[in-house]
Structures are given as C-alpha cells and as structure tokens.
Amino acid sequence: MITKNIGIIGCGNMGGAILYGALKSGVLPKENAYVYDINPEMMNKARGWGVNLSKDDEDVCRSSDIILLAVKPQNTSEALAQCAAALDGKAMMSIVAGVTVERLRTMISGSPRILRIMPNTPAMVFEGAFALCSDNDFKEEELAEVQQIYNSIGVVELVPEHLIDAVCGLSGGGPAYVAMFIEAMADGGVKQGLPRATAYRLAAQTCLGTAKMILDMNIHPGQLKDMVTSPGGTTIEGCEALEKGGMRAAVIECINAGSEKSRRL
Template sequence: MSIVAGVTVERLQNMIDGTPRILRLLPNTPAMVFEGAFALCSDNDLTEDELEAAKSIYSTIGVVEMIPEHLLDAACGLSGGGPAYVAMFIEAMADGGVKQGLPRATAYRLAAQTCLGTAKMILEKGIHPGELKDMVTSSGGTTIEGCEALEKAGMRGAVIECINVSTEKSRSL
C-alpha cells in the first residue's frame, strides 16, 4: 500500500522486486477524527475481496471513493490539501467576526461549526451546495451582500485555481 502522492502504481511496481500487488490510497488529516476522505485505486492484480477489505478498513475512519488512478492527482489537490484550504476559510471567517467585535474564541467556534453543519447538510440531506446557498440568501439581505463580496473578490476562481495548481504539483512529483 502506498500513500505517496504522485507515485503511480507502475512506478511502484518497477521499484519493487517480483510482482507486487499495489493499492494506492490518498488519505487526509480529518481521518484523525473519523471524518477522513480517502481516494483509493489499485492495480488489476488485487482481488475483489482484497479491495473490499481495504474499503472496509478505511471506511471506519472516513469516506472511501474508488477512482481510476489517473484521477488520484485531482483527489490529492482537492481532498488531500482540502483541510488546509477549509482551515484558511474558517480562519478568514473568524477574522471577519473579530473585526466586527466578536471575541476570537467565539468567532472560531461559530465559523468552524458553520462549516461543519453546512457540510453535514450537503452530505446527509443531499442538498446541492448552490441550493443551500439559495436557501440562506434572501432578496436584499445580508447574505446576498456577502456572496456578492466573495464573487467580486474572486473567491470561486481562487478556489478552482488552488485545486488546479495543487493537482499539477501532484502530477509533477
């Protein structure tokens, strides 16, 4: 099993004598609190039982997505680095709250819980992120003003570019 970003199954097989059976796994740090996101792929030599065993083990500490190997770099860019990007967003939200007078600890708790609750609504209720945004924004209200500010600041493009450059870095390893 390999958790090394950017090192393909073929490359691993060439490094190891014999005919190794390879499983590639891209974990992320939320696995430490049983909320990880795992991208998993294997060579064709692993049996279905071996794949199911791996999925079963890792599903105890997060969500497991079987994907083709050519998409592992994208998974690395998205969910491998994702905790850092989400943490930056939480920190920025909290900084905004502090600027408006909230105590720092309160701002962090509110920002983190807002992200957690939003993610749970998307995952557990099956609500599309755009639909959830629309549910929260009211005509002429505070949220639509904030959404406009994020769009003007280029948030969407910045996040997409963040995933792009992180994916490319993984491909270059």
C-alpha cells in the same frame, strides 16, 4: 472485522490516523496489526495502542498479508528497498502522494499487488475522504477488507488512477484550504467585534454543519446557498463581496495548482 494481518510502514500523521481509526472502530484487532517507523516516537505511539512492533520494513512485510506504505515521497525508494523481496506476492496499499503504481513497481523487488490510495487528515477524527484506485490488481477479498478499514474512518470513492492527482489537489490538500477559509471567516468576525475563540468556534461549526447538510441531506451546494440568501438580505451582500473578490476563480486555481504539483512529484 479484518481477518488478515495488516502491516504499516510509516506511522506518522496519516499512517497513524488510519491505523488508530481502524483499531478504535473495532474493524482491525490489535493482534493483526504490525508496525514499523524509523522515528522512535512513532513506535512508542504504536506501542501504546497495543499493536505488534516490527524490527524493520522487511519484518513488517513478512508478518503481514496487506501492507500500507505511508512514507513521504522522498523516502519511498529507500523504504521499499528495505523491504527486499518480502513484498513479493503480497498486497500493498500506497498513500504516497505523486508516486504512480508504475513508478512503485520499479522500486520493488518482486511482484506485489498494488492499490494506490489518496487519503486526507480528517481521518484522525473519523471523517476522512479516501479515493481508492479502481484500476488495481487486489484480490476481491483483499479489496473488501481494505474498504472496511477506510469506511470505518470516512467516506470512500473509487476513481481511476489518472484522476488521483486531481483528488490530491481537491480533498488531499482540502483540509488546509478549508482551515484557511475558517481562519478568514473568524478574522472577519474579530474585525466586527467578536472574541477570537468565539469567532473560531462559530466559523468551524458553520463549515462542519454545512458539509453535513450537503452529505446527509443530499443537497446541492447551490441549493443550500439559496436557502440562506434572502432577497435583499445580509447573506446576499456577503456573497456579492466574495464574487467581487474572485473567490470561485481563486479556489479553482488552488485545486489546479495542487493537482499539477502532484503530477510533478
């Protein structure tokens, strides 16, 4: 269980998902959480979870040992300016896409320890994928408590900061890409006569089950594909259609585009 006070600056979809998951899993006592968001609706949501509501960003920092910065990239400078010198000597996690630790330090009054993180939205259902920068200056006990939070709502990988943009392109945007694939699968099912709701449910469960087999059974994706594709069968016909349509190249280019955009932020 987390023993330090955790502050959240920005309790929107991602910040809220991380906070809710940590509370729901039991690793973070509600008494140890401090929240501020400029949106009254987000503050009302946090109030319903029983956490401490702070009056502003600076108040969050003064009340907390570890602070999560969960604002949009364009709001980062303003949010950190409002923290004034209250971040000095504290530990700060940042999930702000495209903003490096070096850039964050130029916006901060003081010298906090900083850990950059790339999350994704399935954290909302305790199935997130989190990349934590291995090159950080957190104290050992701080990093251990942070890992408790993210392990409670998904899987955690440690990567050097120069690879965070690649993570952004892959798992950061990945839920949108997977959703598009599910939608396309369902459209195909509808074209073949399936009711829309049935097609969505079957397509989504198929993706969920396939991912679970790869992770839980440690199966290579190619091996799993081979398990399903019988010689001369229906599945290999479908695989050929995907190859003809350039699916692999399109997906690779998709990850490239997302990663490059992250680098330009």
